[in-house]
Amino acid sequence: MGKRPGSFYVLSAVFALFILFLYGPTLTIGILSFQGPTGGLTFPMRGLSLHWFRDLFEQQAVGDIWGAFRRSLALGLMVMVTTVVVSVMGGFAFRKRFYGSGILFYLIIASLVIPSILISLGVGLIFSQLGFKIHWATSGFGSQLTWTLPFGLLIMFAVFNRFDKSFEEAARDQGASPWQTVRYVVLPIIAPSLIGVGLFGFTLSYDEFARTLLTAGSYNTLPLEIFGMTTNVTTPVIYALGTMTTLFSLLIIGAFLLTVWILGKRRARLGSDAGKGV
Amino acid sequence: MLKNRHIQGWLQASPLTLVLIGFLILPIITIVVVSFWQATEFSIIPAFSLENYEFLFGSHVTYKVFYATLKYAAITWALTLLIGFTVAYYLAFHIRSQTMQIALFLLCTIPFWTSNIIRMISWIPFLGRNGIANSALQSWGVIDQPLEWLLYSDFSVILAFVHLYTLFMVVPIFNTMTRIDHSLIEAARDNGASGFQTLRHVIVPLTKPGIMIGTIFVLTLVMGDFITVRFMSGSQKANVGRLISNDIALLQYPSAAATAVILLITVLIVIGILLRFVDIRKEL
Amino acid sequence: MSKMRYSRRAVLKGGAAVAAASALPAPMVWAQEIKDITLRQFGTGVSNLNEVGQKVKEDLGFTLEMTALDSDSVTQRAATQPDSFDIADIEYWICKKVWPTGNLQAMDTSKIKNYDKIVGIFKSGKLTPESVIAQGTAPSTVGFVEGPGATAFATEETGWMTLIPTIYNADTLGIRPDLIGRPIDTWAELLNPEFKGKASILDISSIGIMDMAMVCEAMGEIQYADKGNMTKDEIDKTFAIFTEAKKAGQFRAFWKTFDESVNLMASGEVVIQSMWSPAITAVKSRGIDCVYQPLKEGYRSWGGGIGLSKSLTGMALDAAYDYINWYLDGWVGGFLMRQGYYSAVPETSKDYMSENEWGYWFEGKPATGDITSPFGDVLAKAGETRDGGSFYDRMGSVACWNAVMDENQYMVRKWNEFIAS
Numbered sequence: 001m002g003k004r005p006g007s008f009y010v011l012s013a014v015f016a017l018f019i020l021f022l023y024g025p026t027l028t029i030g031i032l033s034f035q036g037p038t039g040g041l042t043f044p045m046r047g048l049s050l051h052w053f054r055d056l057f058e059q060q061a062v063g064d065i066w067g068a069f070r071r072s073l074a075l076g077l078m079v080m081v082t083t084v085v086v087s088v089m090g091g092f093a094f095r096k097r098f099y100g101s102g103i104l105f106y107l108i109i110a111s112l113v114i115p116s117i118l119i120s121l122g123v124g125l126i127f128s129q130l131g132f133k134i135h136w137a138t139s140g141f142g143s144q145l146t147w148t149l150p151f152g153l154l155i156m157f158a159v160f161n162r163f164d165k166s167f168e169e170a171a172r173d174q175g176a177s178p179w180q181t182v183r184y185v186v187l188p189i190i191a192p193s194l195i196g197v198g199l200f201g202f203t204l205s206y207d208e209f210a211r212t213l214l215t216a217g218s219y220n221t222l223p224l225e226i227f228g229m230t231t232n233v234t235t236p237v238i239y240a241l242g243t244m245t246t247l248f249s250l251l252i253i254g255a256f257l258l259t260v261w262i263l264g265k266r267r268a269r270l271g272s273d274a275g276k277g278v
Numbered sequence: 279m280l281k282n283r284h285i286q287g288w289l290q291a292s293p294l295t296l297v298l299i300g301f302l303i304l305p306i307i308t309i310v311v312v313s314f315w316q317a318t319e320f321s322i323i324p325a326f327s328l329e330n331y332e333f334l335f336g337s338h339v340t341y342k343v344f345y346a347t348l349k350y351a352a353i354t355w356a357l358t359l360l361i362g363f364t365v366a367y368y369l370a371f372h373i374r375s376q377t378m379q380i381a382l383f384l385l386c387t388i389p390f391w392t393s394n395i396i397r398m399i400s401w402i403p404f405l406g407r408n409g410i411a412n413s414a415l416q417s418w419g420v421i422d423q424p425l426e427w428l429l430y431s432d433f434s435v436i437l438a439f440v441h442l443y444t445l446f447m448v449v450p451i452f453n454t455m456t457r458i459d460h461s462l463i464e465a466a467r468d469n470g471a472s473g474f475q476t477l478r479h480v481i482v483p484l485t486k487p488g489i490m491i492g493t494i495f496v497l498t499l500v501m502g503d504f505i506t507v508r509f510m511s512g513s514q515k516a517n518v519g520r521l522i523s524n525d526i527a528l529l530q531y532p533s534a535a536a537t538a539v540i541l542l543i544t545v546l547i548v549i550g551i552l553l554r555f556v557d558i559r560k561e562l
Numbered sequence: 563m564s565k566m567r568y569s570r571r572a573v574l575k576g577g578a579a580v581a582a583a584s585a586l587p588a589p590m591v592w593a594q595e596i597k598d599i600t601l602r603q604f605g606t607g608v609s610n611l612n613e614v615g616q617k618v619k620e621d622l623g624f625t626l627e628m629t630a631l632d633s634d635s636v637t638q639r640a641a642t643q644p645d646s647f648d649i650a651d652i653e654y655w656i657c658k659k660v661w662p663t664g665n666l667q668a669m670d671t672s673k674i675k676n677y678d679k680i681v682g683i684f685k686s687g688k689l690t691p692e693s694v695i696a697q698g699t700a701p702s703t704v705g706f707v708e709g710p711g712a713t714a715f716a717t718e719e720t721g722w723m724t725l726i727p728t729i730y731n732a733d734t735l736g737i738r739p740d741l742i743g744r745p746i747d748t749w750a751e752l753l754n755p756e757f758k759g760k761a762s763i764l765d766i767s768s769i770g771i772m773d774m775a776m777v778c779e780a781m782g783e784i785q786y787a788d789k790g791n792m793t794k795d796e797i798d799k800t801f802a803i804f805t806e807a808k809k810a811g812q813f814r815a816f817w818k819t820f821d822e823s824v825n826l827m828a829s830g831e832v833v834i835q836s837m838w839s840p841a842i843t844a845v846k847s848r849g850i851d852c853v854y855q856p857l858k859e860g861y862r863s864w865g866g867g868i869g870l871s872k873s874l875t876g877m878a879l880d881a882a883y884d885y886i887n888w889y890l891d892g893w894v895g896g897f898l899m900r901q902g903y904y905s906a907v908p909e910t911s912k913d914y915m916s917e918n919e920w921g922y923w924f925e926g927k928p929a930t931g932d933i934t935s936p937f938g939d940v941l942a943k944a945g946e947t948r949d950g951g952s953f954y955d956r957m958g959s960v961a962c963w964n965a966v967m968d969e970n971q972y973m974v975r976k977w978n979e980f981i982a983s
Contacts, residue, residue, distance in 0.1 A: 098287025115502025122305020512815020
């Protein structure tokens with residue numbers, strides 16, 4: 001380890017500022033969620049209390065936060081699983097360079113860049129013209145997939161671009177069937193990236209607003225519910241919700257890091273170098 | 279064998295294809311069709327008409343709003359690129375342990391788990407006339423009067439965009455940077471290149487694909503946005519997304535669809551140009 | 563089919579006559595099955611309160627699911643997703659847009675127990691026999707149709723109602739007297755350069771345009787033949803005045819949700835703005851001085867009601883009628899009136915309010931003790947009177963209603979231009 005160049009300290013300061021900028025609103029939310037019972041959404045603080053955290057678990061004047069949360073969680077998990085499975089299949093498909101894969105690739109890019117509100121509008125129109133019922137688990141689910149799948153696939157492309165084919169060849173030389181190769185060689189190697197795809201899928205779905213706006217049907221998902229809540233007196237309860245979400249995600253990421261760390265240890269012990277490139 | 283490969287490929291890609299047909303291609307076709315229909319207050323009339331487009335191109339507001347959209351996109355792009363590149367550079371070249379890299383990287387992602395809407399609302403107490411920023415500046419004696427332009431202005435809109443979308447620039451740039459062979463940088467240094475020259479002639483060219491991908495993310499997110507502009511400008515500014523969402527709100531679906539078609543074409547042209555500079559599939 | 567249902571209903575009515583004599587019309591005939599019924603209601607957060615849903619479960623036995631949406635989504639859902647709801651809680655001007663889609667079904671007023679007691683505004687259009695119907699989309703003009711299935715509005719009471727009126731109010735400008743420091747008595751003050759950068763209006767076109775009209779008329783800039791049905795020329799002139807003001811920096815922001823208006827006012831970003839009554843009470847409950855200022859030109863009024871989805875049939879439809887009867891029976895009315903709204907059948911609400919509350923909210927008398935909201939916040943202390951006075955003072959000086967005009971499409975486009983300018 002050589003001496004750090006001067007630019008290191010400058011850039012460290014820049015990075016610290018960036019983190020501060022990123023966390024600014026999170027901190028504001030954090031502080032304001034401890035508002036006293038009579039406090040509002042803005043400063044000044046009127047006392048300090050856990051009132052709004054307690055309130056979060058009680059019935060609100062308007063809406064149904066926990067119902068919306070359950071739906072968003074369920075939808076997020078559905079989207080997550082589907083995204084992982086479809087992206088992996090897609091990733092394998094694209095390695096084959098089949099006829100028309102170029103067109104499909106451009107469709108994926110189009111799906112990524114199309115403004116969300118267009119999907120919402122289009123899907124809403126189709127369902128109403130055909131007389132289908134829109135529901136978060138059908139039209140909402142499909143609309144969100146057009147957003148999470150491109151991300152999942154891009155990650156899969158990145159993974160397979162770095163994938164050392166010699167592992168597969170080795171497996172094949174040892175007489176493994178194609179399925180065995182995938183199951184025992186390829187999947188374990190790409191597994192950490194799949195966690196990434198899953199996390200991406202879940203996060204993007206959990207927070208998606210525009211694509212579900214016209215496709216959610218009778219019941220709101222959490223982002224829609226929060227938006228709906230602002231039509232009545234909004235209390236710092238939504239800040240308490242924000243703070244809880246942040247803590248929850250810290251927990252998940254902590255768990256994720258721990259898993260990776262443990263996997264790394266186990267790998268090191270087993271003497272395999274698989275996954276090092278990832 | 280060859281034929282087999284294609285069939286297998288399509289089979290494996292079939293769930294993907296079905297989703298894209300059902301929820302991407304069909305909606306786009308519907309929007310294009312509806313954009314040629316007529317509407318009254320309460321219903322859509324399936325009769326061919328160019329009226330929506332005539333109105334769209336005949337109104338000076340359209341041009342203004344498209345200009346505003348591109349302006350937001352350009353400024354946000356420049357800022358996120360500057361910040362995103364710096365941050366990614368720091369993470370990739372100054373942080374030496376991989377665990378530390380991942381930890382710092384995840385640190386950047388945590389705020390993204392809190393709902394966009396909540397994060398946007400929380401800027402308001404910070405930037406308002408009597409908000410934290412103004413109170414702080416006033417107590418330090420930097421300003422006498424509160425700064426009005428901090429909130430409900432182009433400034434606050436772009437601030438929120440940068441805040442929301444910088445990560446989309448950091449991720450792909452960081453990704454490409456980690457693939458740069460460090461021996462190249464050492465070679466440059468051994469040949470007497472200064473830090474800046476190395477950056478300019480080695481790192482930036484090699485990072486281009488990441489920059490392009492980040493650019494695609496940021497541009498499309500900003501161009502398609504409607505909710506950030508509404509919240510952060512206090513409804514005072516408009517971009518194309520708001521024009522569309524206003525039309526939808528007022529049940530003017532054909533008019534919304536026509537605007538959406540023009541927006542889609544604009545976005546596709548911009549992205550099409552960008553894709554000429556980079557082969558995403560190879561460079562990921 | 564509908565005929566059969568009708569006769570069955572008539573039988574039920576007879577059977578339930580005894581029950582109906584009690585305070586709440588909860589027919590016992592199908593008490594068991596009713597538990598399985600779920601009605602889905604949507605509307606804005608203004609009246610889609612969970613407490614109402616709970617009370618319905620207690621009193622009527624079935625489940626009422628409430629979804630709160632922003633006002634744009636409310637219009638969209640009513641117009642485009644008839645299957646996603648059973649009961650629509652919408653405003654009368656939204657009804658004017660949505661009714662012709664055929665997504666709602668007309669209600670038979672003979673099944674509405676308190677129909678006769680509904681205030682005149684929603685029937686003949688007149689508060690008292692001498693009143694003049696105000697301009698705009700007055701509820702009486704879109705309140706009735708000729709019969710079930712009709713898509714055109716009737717001009718008088720027909721026995722088939724589009725919406726059952728639930729809440730309504732007279733809106734005016736809200737001000738921060740502590741930051742203004744002088745009396746305000748006209749709508750024209752909204753564009754007074756004194757409040758540059760500290761004024762706001764709402765970004766909901768059908769409501770905002772009426773505020774604009776009130777202001778332009780008060781300034782003496784435009785004489786409208788009918789504010790509620792402007793000509794293209796009048797629309798142009800109105801927007802010209804406001805666009806100029808916007809470019810000069812008169813407005814701090816436009817608000818679209820209830821909450822935004824509260825925060826703008828409470829944080830001092832804005833000192834004068836078009837506002838809703840409960841938003842004022844929300845600001846006040848934070849200990850900030852805020853007045854719902856009566857103005858000499860009168861109020862801009864709005865009304866909301868519940869409509870039934872066309873897909874409601876059979877038992878669910880019967881349950882919906884029970885819900886409506888229950889709604890007008892007074893508990894909800896009292897609940898809403900204690901927040902500053904008015905109930906469509908004020909006299910039944912009286913039973914659910916204390917004398918002090920009734921005096922303060924309805925009769926415009928000075929409070930004899932603390933006035934608290936249903937959520938426990940103190941809104942007024944003894945001796946204070948309601949801004950604007952009694953029900954008849956306030957609803958009697960309504961100058962116009964939120965409106966959907968003949969030239970609405972044109973107006974909407976101009977509105978979009980105004981926001982973008």
